[in-house]
Amino acid sequence: xxxxxxxxxxxxxxxxxxxxxxxxxxxxxxxxxxxxxxxxxxxxxxxxxxxxxxxxxxxxxxxxxxxxxxxxxxxxxxxxxxxxxxxxxxxxxxxxxxxxxxxxxxxxxxxxxxxxxxxxxxxxxxxxxxxxxxxxxxxxxxxxxxxxxxxxxxxxxxxxxxxxxxxxxxxxxxxxxxxxxxxx
Amino acid sequence: xxxxxxxxxxxxxxxxxxxxxxxxxxxxxxxxxxxxxxxxxxxxxxxxxxxxxxxxxxxxxxxxxxxxxxxxxxxxxxxxxxxxxxxxxxxxxxxxxxxxxxxxxxxxxxxxxxxxxxxxxxxxxxxxxxxxxxxxxxxxxxxxxxxxxxx
Numbered sequence: 001x002x003x004x005x006x007x008x009x010x011x012x013x014x015x016x017x018x019x020x021x022x023x024x025x026x027x028x029x030x031x032x033x034x035x036x037x038x039x040x041x042x043x044x045x046x047x048x049x050x051x052x053x054x055x056x057x058x059x060x061x062x063x064x065x066x067x068x069x070x071x072x073x074x075x076x077x078x079x080x081x082x083x084x085x086x087x088x089x090x091x092x093x094x095x096x097x098x099x100x101x102x103x104x105x106x107x108x109x110x111x112x113x114x115x116x117x118x119x120x121x122x123x124x125x126x127x128x129x130x131x132x133x134x135x136x137x138x139x140x141x142x143x144x145x146x147x148x149x150x151x152x153x154x155x156x157x158x159x160x161x162x163x164x165x166x167x168x169x170x171x172x173x174x175x176x177x178x179x180x181x182x183x184x
Numbered sequence: 185x186x187x188x189x190x191x192x193x194x195x196x197x198x199x200x201x202x203x204x205x206x207x208x209x210x211x212x213x214x215x216x217x218x219x220x221x222x223x224x225x226x227x228x229x230x231x232x233x234x235x236x237x238x239x240x241x242x243x244x245x246x247x248x249x250x251x252x253x254x255x256x257x258x259x260x261x262x263x264x265x266x267x268x269x270x271x272x273x274x275x276x277x278x279x280x281x282x283x284x285x286x287x288x289x290x291x292x293x294x295x296x297x298x299x300x301x302x303x304x305x306x307x308x309x310x311x312x313x314x315x316x317x318x319x320x321x322x323x324x325x326x327x328x329x330x331x332x333x334x335x
Contacts (some may be wrong), residue, residue, distance in 0.1 A: 004262070010187050025230075026228065027206060027230055027231075037196065052240075065217065069230070069232075111231070111250075112241075112249070112250040112275065112277055112279075113276045113277055114238050114274070114276060114279060115232030115233055115235055115238060115250065116235055117233060117235045118234050119231065119232060119233045119234060119235070122232060123231070126241065128243070128246065128248070131243075132243060133229050133241050133243050133248060135231060137230075152232030152233070152234070154218070
């Protein structure tokens, strides 16, 4: 099973973007479904720095490090997500997969102009998710090799001070961990 | 040149309507026209960012605002369990600033009570004395922007 090919759907009232929503530390992130090739329980990913599935090697990292904050020492339901775009492949450990959701494109907003730095290339925007907010990550940046100059600064002591993210609304589609497969 | 500072004190005819608030127990002020509202702080989500002091979004209902970490800029800690959120008007759009739990107060000062800040700070318009304390009056229009930092 794969999420590929399910990025945009018609909701009857408009076009919706299909996203996989995950948490990494205090941040809730959404990844376009077209960029997600699989979800693995961490024990299936092994302890090596790479995951190989169907002949594709995915270098593995903590999404927390990509985002500039420390990885949680323990999380209740961690997963590894396998991502790909433009011929680049990477796997990321995340704290939790919250589910697959469809977001009407009218509900997708760019970051406010106050965010005037490189972060505008890291995130395509945000949308309201449950009682909180989900950042829509740019898959091209997500799978690109890490660059020291254009990486997030450490979020020192960052915490989500009101955690409403797990109060999901009715549009969430529950997911189960699936084997890494691709439809290409 | 910041608003009003190119005029002699005597020509700044109108009284200044100020909102007093506190961060880390320190009293600060802003012109009421630069404040869009005050509401309870409902939390924020960190956003990785390279912009100094802009590292989070806060949501209130359907509204989402960037958070400016004024406490961090002043190297202070917000006090009180039920802190408040000050909505301020920056030139590029409204922002939220987390402030102490103490409710902001409105006051009016006469132009003759305004003095340039002792330590030049492009974010501060003037300072005044209120109840024996020197209170800086912040300008939010360009708060923390590169224009201000290099002025």
